[in-house]
Amino acid sequence: MAKPLVTLSIEEFGFALATLGAEDIAAGLLKPMYGELSEQHWELVLRAASHSLLSKGLIVRMEETEIEIEPEFLKMLMHFAQSRGMIRAYSDSIEQEKVLTIHQGTDNNDTYLYHLAVDQRVHLFTWTEPQEWEEELFRFYTGQQEPFIEQPTPFKLTEEQWNVLTNEDNHTALDTLMNDWEIPTESHELLTRWYESFEASGRQVDNLSIIRYTSDQTEIPLPDQALLMLHTEQGFWSISNDNVNSESDASIEITQHSRASFRKQLRAWIDRFAAPVPHP
Numbered sequence: 001m002a003k004p005l006v007t008l009s010i011e012e013f014g015f016a017l018a019t020l021g022a023e024d025i026a027a028g029l030l031k032p033m034y035g036e037l038s039e040q041h042w043e044l045v046l047r048a049a050s051h052s053l054l055s056k057g058l059i060v061r062m063e064e065t066e067i068e069i070e071p072e073f074l075k076m077l078m079h080f081a082q083s084r085g086m087i088r089a090y091s092d093s094i095e096q097e098k099v100l101t102i103h104q105g106t107d108n109n110d111t112y113l114y115h116l117a118v119d120q121r122v123h124l125f126t127w128t129e130p131q132e133w134e135e136e137l138f139r140f141y142t143g144q145q146e147p148f149i150e151q152p153t154p155f156k157l158t159e160e161q162w163n164v165l166t167n168e169d170n171h172t173a174l175d176t177l178m179n180d181w182e183i184p185t186e187s188h189e190l191l192t193r194w195y196e197s198f199e200a201s202g203r204q205v206d207n208l209s210i211i212r213y214t215s216d217q218t219e220i221p222l223p224d225q226a227l228l229m230l231h232t233e234q235g236f237w238s239i240s241n242d243n244v245n246s247e248s249d250a251s252i253e254i255t256q257h258s259r260a261s262f263r264k265q266l267r268a269w270i271d272r273f274a275a276p277v278p279h280p
Helices: 010-020 023-034 039-056 071-082 130-142 159-166 174-180 185-200 259-273
Strands: 006-009 059-062 067-069 085-091 098-103 112-118 122-128 153-158 206-212 226-232 235-241 251-256
Touching: 006 010, 010 023, 010 039, 010 067, 010 071, 010 122, 039 059, 067 071, 071 112, 071 122, 085 130, 085 259, 098 130, 122 130, 130 206, 130 226, 130 259, 153 159, 153 185, 159 174, 159 185, 159 251, 174 185, 185 226, 185 235, 185 251, 206 259, 235 259
Parallel strands: none
Antiparallel strands: 006 122, 059 067, 085 098, 085 206, 098 112, 112 122, 153 251, 206 226, 226 235, 235 251
């Protein structure tokens, strides 16, 4: 049986959440788009959204004092509003801003909810399973361009070195920094290639993170750890802190990926979020 796919505008999504009593989440979606509107203007926006949901069959009955939401859509909305764990992918490197979140249910046996927002204006929902995520995330970050190399080439920096390289007020030449830091000569070309790509991208990186929070938290916390990614025509890179739970000094690993190594890294992150699934 085909899984249901729900497509919403941001206004429809906001109205549906407000109907459930999740006004704070709805406001968080709509206010960045509309700013501060008068009560009359908000009423016009939400009324149009309600009639659109009714025409799509996602609202099955609408009266002045009661709104009945289509059962499967209602289940998705409740899952979204109640979830306290998600894997979150963000990308704005391929000419549009995309945010993919996969939400864990409050019951460990629940299925997962897939939510894709494109430029915040279009929202897609469906149910999903862990074995589908590697391909979804791979395409999410690479799009139609796959600038991979044959063999992955990693190198490491200290956290202090990383902070210097990414500090916009730093004007020291890269060659000088590499000599001062005694970076191995064999890593000079790779570090230079990465740094030039980083600068050419406008220092914009995509990211993948896992977020979990407790039921008494009113705001979604910052992730404990995030995987950063840099996608350019010359290569696909990831940046990770591979000593995040260690007592030793933090070590930032930067890798220029092959197709296989990037897929392996995605699988490792998926397995951190969900029960490990068999991999070919």
